[in-house]
Amino acid sequence: MSDTIQVPADEHGVIRVFRVQLAAEEIADFAGQSGEGAALAAALGVERLNPEYVEVFPVSDLTGLGLAGYLSDGLGVPPEDLAADRAMLEAVEGYVLVLSSGALEGRAETLRPRAPLRWMGTWHEAGQPVEFKPLPAGGAQGGVHTAPVKTPSNNAILGRVAMMALLVLFALTALMVWIS
Secondary structure, eight states: OOOOEEEOTTOOSEEEEEEEOSOHHHHHHHHTTTSOOHHHHHHHTOSOOOGGGEEEEEGGGGTTTHHHHIIIIITOOOHHHHGGGHHHHHHOOSEEEEEEGGGGTTOOEEEOOOTTEEEEEEEEOOOOOOOOOOOSSGGGOSOOOOOOOOOOOHHHHHHHHHHHHHHHHHHHHHHHHHHO
16 A cells, blocks of 8 residues: 555544455564564554554454444544444454554654554544533632732741840851860
8 A cells, every 4th residue: 555644743533444455373472572572563553552542353243343443432433433444344354454543652653554454444533512601600700819918927036036046156166166
C-alpha cells in the first residue's frame, strides 16, 4: 500500500483500524507479544509505538458484539459515524490492529502502512460537550476575601529583641576569646 496517513502532533481521540493479513501463528511475533513489536512499527513506517494504545486481536474474539460494536461501545466512536462502514467492519475476518492516538505519544508522524497491514478506516471518539453553567450553591457566589494582616504581639517583638541581644553578646564573647 503506497498511501500515507498524516498524524499531527498531540492528536487525541482518533482511532485507526487496519486489517492484519497474517496467519495466526505469525501474529505473536509481528504484534510484539513475544518481543518489542518492532515489526508492527516498521509495517506502519514509524520508529516506535506505545503498546498501551495498540491492540492486535482476532475479530472472532468479538462474537456477539462485532468490530463495529467494539468501536462504538468499547472505544466511544459514535454509531452514526460507523453507519457507512458497518457492513465492511462486520465482514472482516482474521486479525485487526486498532491504533489509538496515544500510540504515537504525541509525535507528528507520517504512517506508511505496508503488508501485512491494510488500512480500513479512521474514526474519532465522541467528545463530551463542554458547558459552562453557573455554580448552584450560594456559597460559590461573591469575591475572594483575604484575612487581615495580623501585627506581631508585644511578646513576639520582645523575643526578637532578646534574640538579637544574645547574638551580639555571643559575637562579643567569641571576639574576646579570639583576641586572647
